Amino acid sequence: MNRNEGSAPVATTHTPSTASAPAMTSRPRGAGTGTTFTRWLGIVTLASMAAVALFGLVLSPEDVVQGESVRILYVHVGTVWVAYLAFVVTAVSSAAYLWRRTHSLTWDRIAGASAEIGVLFMAVTLLTGSLWGRLSWGTFWVWDARVTTTAFLFITYVGYLAVRGLGGSHEQRARRSAVVALLAVIEIPLVHFSVKLWRSVHQDASVAGRTTDVTLDGLMLFTLLLATVAFTLLYVWYVLHRQRVMTMEDALDDKGLDLALAERRREAATNGVSNGAPSATGEVTN
Amino acid sequence: MDDLGFILLSYAAAFGGAAALVWQVLRRGRALGAELPDEDKPWI
């Protein structure tokens, strides 16, 4: 929102200035983030998501032990897989940003895009997990190491996204968020380990002991795989598009900065004779 | 059936959340794409 409002005046002042450039006038349509590849990917994703709904809700049979509640697991497993995949990708591309000589912002954008969809899917995972837990264990929440770690991962990456929104230069954002993502790699195993140790001391009935064994028949296994593939395709599609949107956001930011600087210089040149006025206008444009 | 509400809620959250994210990124991409010249879009 903030960013959007900030970019609006830039765009209006920007368009007439580049209208003289031949590249702009010859192509007024302004392409979005889609390419042939992502369009096809989008179609395949859409089809497979529809198939997940169809197989998950209608075609697959109910479980002998769990009954209908097994249907939640298809969504749950699909999203939890993507959520963890997303955080691995975020960590790896953060490391790539920091250690590659070029410090390419593409790595940073991939990390950010990946974390965004990861946070959403982690939220869905926690929700579906607790709904499923309520049906099969009779409780929404267990203080199990896996569940607790997942919740902490969620909170940590909400913090990561907040760090990305802190402002500053693109490089500052990239470096800060990359460090936070890598610190999460230290943090999360420690959380997991400590919760595990804590619960083992208390010797509560573990989740594993209470898990109603799922005997997957062929169609159920297929649905589970289908969901995993569908959500992964969605993840790839989103990261590709979001990373392109971020590239444009950054480009617009840079342009806005250049424009503000040019404006300032122009004002300084016109007001150069009378001093005192530039400082006031300078602060306004800033 | 008691389970039905929970199952539908799960699917609604997953599909609805994903749809919202997709819609948002497409809209933002179109809006920004219209503002920026194609030189700033390395994927084209």
Add this chain to the structure above:
Amino acid sequence: MAGGATSVWATARLVAAKDLRVERRSRVVVNQVLPFAALVMVLFAFALDADAVLERTAPGLVWLGTIFSLLIVVQRSFAIETADGALDALRVAGVSPPGIFLGKSFALAVQLFVLEVLLVLLAIVLYESELDAAGAVLLVTTLVPATTGLAFVGTLYGGLAAGTRGRETLLPLLLFPVVAPVLIGATRATEAALGAGGAATDEGWPWVGMLVIFAALFGVGGTLAFGPLVEE
């Protein structure tokens, strides 16, 4: 940076001495944070009422009090740096970031340690906790790595949030998930030390091990990460 290990330690000593001197002169921690921590302990007593509950939960309340206070001390520690651009000045002067990190962590650890001792004493007085000799050994051994770990993490994320908009609200969001293992580990070890809930003293030692690992990992991680974090 070119000076190598000696300059890192020299910087750390200078920064730590400076931070502690600032505290000795301003007495913000003594006059404001310690009373705050004590107040929190009293508020816990109001909220939890029954004596048996307080005695049982005293270790957890001590560490909750510590972590809330940590937030304030960290913000104070970086407020004195960013208020007059001191962190920028240090950076421009080419002072080694690992040195700054270690120095600030040490100063933070000293202040936290004092705070924790006070909180434990308050727990003994207000919540009727009991401490025997073996428990005291365990407690001191717990306090050292727990405090060090908290100081490392606090300095790291405090440096990250320093000078940014909305740091007051961002810092707890970043800090609290990370310190969760310390809260769990230190609370269990302190339970064993105080015998809360019938815990035996030797149950605490595995937790001390975990706290040492925590402190070591974030010490190394922070030393490496602090440079990229505070760089312009």
